[in-house]
Amino acid sequence: xxxxxxxxxxxxxxxxxxxxxxxxxxxxxxxxxxxxxxxxxxxxxxxxxxxxxxxxxxxxxxxxxxxxxxxxxxxxxxxxxxxxxxxxxxxxxxxxxxxxxxxxxxxxxxxxxxxxxxxxxxxxxxxxxxxxxxxxxxxxxxxxxxxxxxxxxxxxxxxxxxxxxxxxxxxxxxxxxxxxxxxxxxxxxxxxxxxxxxxxxxxxxxxxxxxxxxxxxxxxxxxxxxxxxxxxxxxxxxxxxxxxxxxxxxxxxxxxxxxxxxxxxxxxxxxxxxxxxx
Amino acid sequence: xxxxxxxxxxxxxxxxxxxxxxxxxxxxxxxxxxxxxxxxxxxxxxxxxxxxxxxxxxxxxxxxxxxxxxxxxxxxxxxxxxxxxxxxxxxxxxxxxxxxxxxxxxxxxxxxxxxxxxxxxxxxxxxxxxxxxxxxxxxxxxxxxxxxxxxxxxxxxxxxxxxxxxxxxxxxxxxxxxxxxxxxxxxxxxxxxxxxxxxxxxxxxxxxxxxxxxxxxxxxxxxxxxxxxxxxxxxxxxxxxxxxxxxxxxxxxxxxxxxxxxxxxxxxxxxxxxxxxxx
Numbered sequence: 001x002x003x004x005x006x007x008x009x010x011x012x013x014x015x016x017x018x019x020x021x022x023x024x025x026x027x028x029x030x031x032x033x034x035x036x037x038x039x040x041x042x043x044x045x046x047x048x049x050x051x052x053x054x055x056x057x058x059x060x061x062x063x064x065x066x067x068x069x070x071x072x073x074x075x076x077x078x079x080x081x082x083x084x085x086x087x088x089x090x091x092x093x094x095x096x097x098x099x100x101x102x103x104x105x106x107x108x109x110x111x112x113x114x115x116x117x118x119x120x121x122x123x124x125x126x127x128x129x130x131x132x133x134x135x136x137x138x139x140x141x142x143x144x145x146x147x148x149x150x151x152x153x154x155x156x157x158x159x160x161x162x163x164x165x166x167x168x169x170x171x172x173x174x175x176x177x178x179x180x181x182x183x184x185x186x187x188x189x190x191x192x193x194x195x196x197x198x199x200x201x202x203x204x205x206x207x208x209x210x211x212x213x214x215x216x217x218x219x220x221x222x223x224x225x226x227x228x229x230x231x232x233x234x235x236x237x238x239x240x241x242x243x244x245x246x247x248x249x250x251x252x253x254x255x256x257x258x259x260x261x262x263x264x265x266x267x268x269x270x271x272x273x274x275x276x277x278x
Numbered sequence: 279x280x281x282x283x284x285x286x287x288x289x290x291x292x293x294x295x296x297x298x299x300x301x302x303x304x305x306x307x308x309x310x311x312x313x314x315x316x317x318x319x320x321x322x323x324x325x326x327x328x329x330x331x332x333x334x335x336x337x338x339x340x341x342x343x344x345x346x347x348x349x350x351x352x353x354x355x356x357x358x359x360x361x362x363x364x365x366x367x368x369x370x371x372x373x374x375x376x377x378x379x380x381x382x383x384x385x386x387x388x389x390x391x392x393x394x395x396x397x398x399x400x401x402x403x404x405x406x407x408x409x410x411x412x413x414x415x416x417x418x419x420x421x422x423x424x425x426x427x428x429x430x431x432x433x434x435x436x437x438x439x440x441x442x443x444x445x446x447x448x449x450x451x452x453x454x455x456x457x458x459x460x461x462x463x464x465x466x467x468x469x470x471x472x473x474x475x476x477x478x479x480x481x482x483x484x485x486x487x488x489x490x491x492x493x494x495x496x497x498x499x500x501x502x503x504x505x506x507x508x509x510x511x512x513x514x515x516x517x518x519x520x521x522x523x524x525x526x527x528x529x530x531x532x533x534x535x536x537x538x539x540x541x542x543x544x545x546x547x548x549x550x551x552x553x554x555x556x557x
Binding site: 017020024027028029030031032033034035036037038040041092093094096097099100101104105106107112115116118119120121122123124125126127128129130131133134149150152153156160210214216217220221231234235238239243246247250253254257258260261 | 305492509514
């Protein structure tokens with residue numbers, strides 16, 4: 001931060017302070033306003049024009065959403081189980097891949113890194129549409145494994161790139177020291193490399209979990225008609241005009257994301273972040 | 279040496295196979311399907327039909343995505359610039375805390391938020407009326423292309439601003455301080471000294487945002503009306519209502535071309551930079 005080069009009169013400074021406060025408040029309204037709107041709708045039982053705030057407040061719709069036999073609980077369970085399976089698939093594939101990219105000499109390494117970037121480099125709707133058609137021939141549409149595969153491919157770039165950066169950040173001398181003392185390669189990997197790379201791997205797992213939980217477009221094409229995830233529920237409630245249920249579902253979807261945002265700094269350290277993409 | 283190479287390839291293979299089978303294959307299939315003529319062989323029949331039916335929507339999509347990308351760039355530069363060169367501590371920390379909130383919010387939630395925030399009787403208009411700036415019957419609903427642009431900018435600015443703030447934080451302060459000492463305003467420092475040095479990061483962020491915006495289905499479906507609409511919605515409708523894969527794939531190829539043009543600009547810029555640093 002630079003020091004002001006010119007001292008201004010106290011009145012001018014107070015006025016400019018007031019202007020800055022107004023600008024910040026306006027910015028806060030634009031950023032937080034839409035989110036606050038969700039909270040208002042979640043606790044509104046009846047709200048219609050011309051009232052500026054809900055007419056009746058209440059938690060009636062929360063009871064509707066959290067009813068054990070309700071559709072929302074089933075969608076939440078489906079979403080979470082799909083997300084956990086996606087994390088499993090992504091980790092199983094990207095821990096070996098990340099290690100190979102970080103430690104071993106690979107031919108066409110740059111090309112391989114770019115190959116993983118492809119799912120994020122092309123608009124995905126056309127790809128999902130054709131993938132759904134291919135899955136239909138194999139009987140994978142409307143099944144959980146089908147949706148897990150779609151989520152895994154979409155999130156693989158985060159998984160592979162971050163895992164690769166996490167392994168690259170582990171000091172090789174520590175591995176060499178263990179090997180020097182006679183540890184076989186696998187033991188050195190499991191007891192030295194993995195624990196040191198674990199925070200970065202955990203961060204990539206969380207990214208994959210969130211991407212899967214929030215994924216809408218792929219699930220829209222591959223998951224119908226049987227698989228109902230929270231984003232799909234949010235979409236049908238929102239389009240159906242039931243803003244209360246849509247808002248409550250949105251808050252449920254937001255909770256893990258916001259939690260992650262608040263704790264991410266613990267897991268993604270600067271030296272790992274700096275190596276992503278190399 | 280060769281053992282370690284083949285071991286490396288073996289370790290990468292499963293992940294690569296998944297990407298090839300579940301992304302590259304459908305992608306290639308979509309291009310092939312788009313250029314294949316119904317009578318057999320290669321032809322532009324699907325593209326002609328797509329243009330006949332959706333030329334308005336194609337222009338609409340280009341318009342929205344280009345405007346959103348430009349606005350995202352401008353707002354992100356402003357935010358990152360203020361975070362780097364701001365002189366009021368409380369304003370800098372307030373801004374730093376606020377701007378990141380939309381980052382982890384999925385598009386579908388953002389779309390739902392904006393549907394009620396931007397409506398004729400939504401919170402934004404209510405606040406404007408409460409502040410006495412408009413009469414209740416003068417409020418306008420922003421649930422059209424403006425709503426889509428606002429949602430995209432709202433969602434993408436934190437991402438690009440975060441990239442830029444990180445890049446600007448690692449700039450050599452001496453260059454900025456030297457200009458300030460010579461009397462340049464902070465805005466001038468930002469535009470003539472800061473931005474050129476972080477231009478690469480800015481381009482990466484904007485290209486990623488451009489591609490993301492072309493992939494989103496939820497926002498145009500939920501925030502705007504149905505005529506005109508963005509290509510993603512047209513593709514979904516074409517499949518769900520008509521099962522017309524060739525034309526939908528033609529629309530898909532058009533969106534790939536839009537991305538390719540942006541990527542070409544980025545590559546040209548990168549190559550020019552590369553050549554300048556080598557000579």
